[in-house]
Amino acid sequence: MRVNKEIQTLLLFILIFILxxxxxxxxxxFDKAVFEAFELTKWYARxxxxxxxxxxxxxxxxxxxxVKQESVLRYLxxxxxxxxxxxxxxxxxxxxxxxxxTVLPLFAGIYNQGAxxxxxxxxxxxxxxxxxxxxxxxxKILGLDIGxxxxxxxxxxxxxxxLLMQYFxxxxxxxxxxxxxxxxxxxxxxxxxxxxVYFVTMVAILVFANWGNPSSEDNVLYWIFxxxxxxxxxxxxxxxxxxxxxxxxxxxxxxxxxxxVLSVEILFANVTLSFLVGLIGFxxxxxxxxxxxxxxxxxxxxxxxxxxxxxxVGVLLSGFAxxxxxxxxxxxxxxxxxxxxxxxxxxxxxASVIGTFxxxxxxxxxxxxxxxxxxxxxxxxxxxxxxSGPALSLPSILVINRILGFKKTLVFVVLVIIFSTxxxxxxxxxx
Numbered sequence: 001m002r003v004n005k006e007i008q009t010l011l012l013f014i015l016i017f018i019l020x021x022x023x024x025x026x027x028x029x030f031d032k033a034v035f036e037a038f039e040l041t042k043w044y045a046r047x048x049x050x051x052x053x054x055x056x057x058x059x060x061x062x063x064x065x066x067v068k069q070e071s072v073l074r075y076l077x078x079x080x081x082x083x084x085x086x087x088x089x090x091x092x093x094x095x096x097x098x099x100x101x102t103v104l105p106l107f108a109g110i111y112n113q114g115a116x117x118x119x120x121x122x123x124x125x126x127x128x129x130x131x132x133x134x135x136x137x138x139x140k141i142l143g144l145d146i147g148x149x150x151x152x153x154x155x156x157x158x159x160x161x162x163l164l165m166q167y168f169x170x171x172x173x174x175x176x177x178x179x180x181x182x183x184x185x186x187x188x189x190x191x192x193x194x195x196x197v198y199f200v201t202m203v204a205i206l207v208f209a210n211w212g213n214p215s216s217e218d219n220v221l222y223w224i225f226x227x228x229x230x231x232x233x234x235x236x237x238x239x240x241x242x243x244x245x246x247x248x249x250x251x252x253x254x255x256x257x258x259x260x261v262l263s264v265e266i267l268f269a270n271v272t273l274s275f276l277v278g279l280i281g282f283x284x285x286x287x288x289x290x291x292x293x294x295x296x297x298x299x300x301x302x303x304x305x306x307x308x309x310x311x312x313v314g315v316l317l318s319g320f321a322x323x324x325x326x327x328x329x330x331x332x333x334x335x336x337x338x339x340x341x342x343x344x345x346x347x348x349x350x351a352s353v354i355g356t357f358x359x360x361x362x363x364x365x366x367x368x369x370x371x372x373x374x375x376x377x378x379x380x381x382x383x384x385x386x387x388s389g390p391a392l393s394l395p396s397i398l399v400i401n402r403i404l405g406f407k408k409t410l411v412f413v414v415l416v417i418i419f420s421t422x423x424x425x426x427x428x429x430x431x
Contacts (some may be wrong), residue, residue, distance in 0.1 A: 040324050094343065143379075165412060307402075311399060
């Protein structure tokens with residue numbers, strides 16, 4: 001047994017040696033792909049971690065500590081009413097309008113609290129896929145037919161994929177739910193409406209801080225965009241008051257943090273720096289607060305440790321393979337254009353696969369697909385890419401594998417690819 005183990009270690013050393021020995025450093029294509037990997041990761045760290053992921057981690061931590069398992073089981077459990085559970089999962093996911101990575105902490109939170117694999121999978125798909133703003137942009141820029149098809153099939157996909165995941169893994173999911181132990185924490189003395197306001201406030205901060213430009217200046221979506229930081233500040237103030245009056249956090253820390261945020265904004269007029277100062281003050285208010293606030297902070301930290309490293313590894317790999325929007329990685333862009341040409345079943349399949357593994361930030365999939373359509377991609381593959389791309393990415397797949405395990409993750413990914421391919425092919429045949 002020991003000899004076999006040592007042989008495996010030796011083979012691993014040899015493999016690593018060969019990898020580095022033949023590493024094509026200096027080859028322009030390889031060097032460019034490495035550059036793209038780090039550029040994408042740098043962009044991801046600047047644009048998504050502070051405003052997207054960290055608020056999502058805190059919401060996930062709050063779900064684990066403050067949401068009763070009985071409530072999760074009633075609305076999202078595998079034994080709950082299917083119309084209710086899948087309806088709640090699809091609607092709650094769609095309201096968030098987040099990317100495939102930001103939805104992961106929230107998915108992990110409800111899954112660990114007892115949500116069935118089916119409703120949880122519906123939530124996982126619907127969060128990034130059913131993005132109202134992205135669907136409106138798709139209809140405006142890519143055509144009403146693509147926008148309408150994306151809206152209808154994204155909603156149907158989220159429910160069908162959830163139902164199939166529940167069907168395939170009902171036995172193992174029942175065992176998982178039976179083994180979930182309710183976390184110990186302080187008794188919740190707040191009323192239901194207070195908890196609802198508390199969670200809605202945090203979701204509002206997440207949504208408005210990441211509100212994208214709708215590119216049209218004559219609608220309410222653009223008004224929200226130009227006032228996004230005013231709205232974010234408003235809900236941040238509400239959250240501060242909730243912490244003081246409902247969670248008995250130390251008001252001195254929150255007041256001091258608020259004054260520091262105001263001072264930084266006046267002196268530097270830098271939203272990122274102001275948000276960071278506010279976040280640090282928020283962390284200290286939890287760290288020096290009651291036991292339930294400390295539990296919230298540590299639960300958030302556990303989600304961060306579990307998810308963040310895999311996301312960065314996934315973004316690096318995605319950038320190396322496919323590059324950033326407008327730039328290519330190790331895979332030539334000509335290959336992508338060639339594989340996506342026309343409306344064949346194979347073209348739709350490749351569009352689904354590329355969408356599944358490439359990372360799309362919220363709303364960026366629309367101009368990317370617009371460019372590909374201009375390069376000869378058919379409408380069918382365009383729809384296939386829009387159905388698979390926002391919902392999954394290589395970074396998110398790595399994290400989903402950590403949460404669900406390899407088998408469930410594989411089935412989820414395959415279902416997304418199959419349905420995206422078939423719907424894209426049928427759509428392309430008619431349009």
